[in-house]
Amino acid sequence: MxxxxxxxxxxxxxxxxxxxKQINNLPNSDITFDEDDNVDLNQGDNEEIRFVAPSQxxxxxxxNYAGVKNTSHNTKTWVNTINKYFKDTNLMGDITQINxxxxxxxxxxxxxxxxxxxxxxxYAPKSIHNCYCxxxxxxxxxxxxxxxxxxLDKNQFSHLYSTIDGKIKLVQDQILDKLIKNLxxxxxxxxxxxVYFWLSLLGGFRVGDVKWLKFNHVKIDADKSLKITIxxxxxxxxxxxxxxxxxx
Numbered sequence: 001m002x003x004x005x006x007x008x009x010x011x012x013x014x015x016x017x018x019x020x021k022q023i024n025n026l027p028n029s030d031i032t033f034d035e036d037d038n039v040d041l042n043q044g045d046n047e048e049i050r051f052v053a054p055s056q057x058x059x060x061x062x063x064n065y066a067g068v069k070n071t072s073h074n075t076k077t078w079v080n081t082i083n084k085y086f087k088d089t090n091l092m093g094d095i096t097q098i099n100x101x102x103x104x105x106x107x108x109x110x111x112x113x114x115x116x117x118x119x120x121x122x123y124a125p126k127s128i129h130n131c132y133c134x135x136x137x138x139x140x141x142x143x144x145x146x147x148x149x150x151x152l153d154k155n156q157f158s159h160l161y162s163t164i165d166g167k168i169k170l171v172q173d174q175i176l177d178k179l180i181k182n183l184x185x186x187x188x189x190x191x192x193x194x195v196y197f198w199l200s201l202l203g204g205f206r207v208g209d210v211k212w213l214k215f216n217h218v219k220i221d222a223d224k225s226l227k228i229t230i231x232x233x234x235x236x237x238x239x240x241x242x243x244x245x246x247x248x
Contacts, residue, residue: 071137078134085111095135096142101156104149108135109163125168132164203228 054062082095091107098104115131116122123131136151143149154161182193199205199213219227 074130075134075137078131079138081115081131082111082135085114096139097144099145101149104151105157105160108151108157108160112160112164112167115167122171122174125171128164128168128171199228202226 079095085091086094089110095104095107098107112128112132115128133152139151140148149157151157151160179193179197182190183197184190199218213228217229219229221227
């Protein structure tokens with residue numbers, strides 16, 4: 001292709017561009033053209049700045065916004081608890097500074113066996129599990145080890161898993177023993193426990209259903225049988241998705 005041909009093509013493109021602008025500026029013109037992406041790209045020097053590099057503060061705020069406050073609070077609570085264990089048992093440093101898996105597992109086993117409330121009572125099973133998960137999150141984010149330990153892995157930390165499993169079962173058995181003891185006492189509290197227990201057992205209720213019972217939900221039929229009717233809830237209406245729902 002000769003230089004004359006190149007000059008002719010350049011002149012033609014320039015003419016088309018000017019003609020395009022003139023037609024678009026005509027009043028009541030029905031003629032429109034699609035913008036040429038290449039033209040926009042070539043005019044980049046005259047455009048307003050679209051992107052600004054974010055600051056580290058902006059990045060941190062965006063990352064932190066994804067966090068759940070309850071999860072962060074739960075993690076902080078149990079980290080404070082295990083730090084108190086370190087202090088009371090004269091252990092140096094904190095849990096994140098342990099760089100040996102075997103030593104880490106041993107310390108955590110001792111911690112969960114000793115875990116109690118300030119009043120000396122055992123934590124509820126859900127609280128023990130929350131503690132387990134909270135410390136696991138803390139180690140995943142802050143452990144000094146290059147390969148962050150996953151203490152939730154029951155194959156890698158099998159003894160720890162068995163310890164926590166046994167601790168929860170121990171607490172559950174104590175709760176059951178306490179319930180049976182309360183059922184056998186002749187007190188207003190015992191009567192309340194008995195009513196709660198039998199309604200839960202005979203009605204096959206989900207956890208919490210008994211708390212919403214009203215007097216008009218419980219009726220005694222002519223044959224002295226007990227009839228319990230609880231209106232269906234919007235989010236627990238029974239059927240295929242709620243197989244354990246007792247329904248109405």
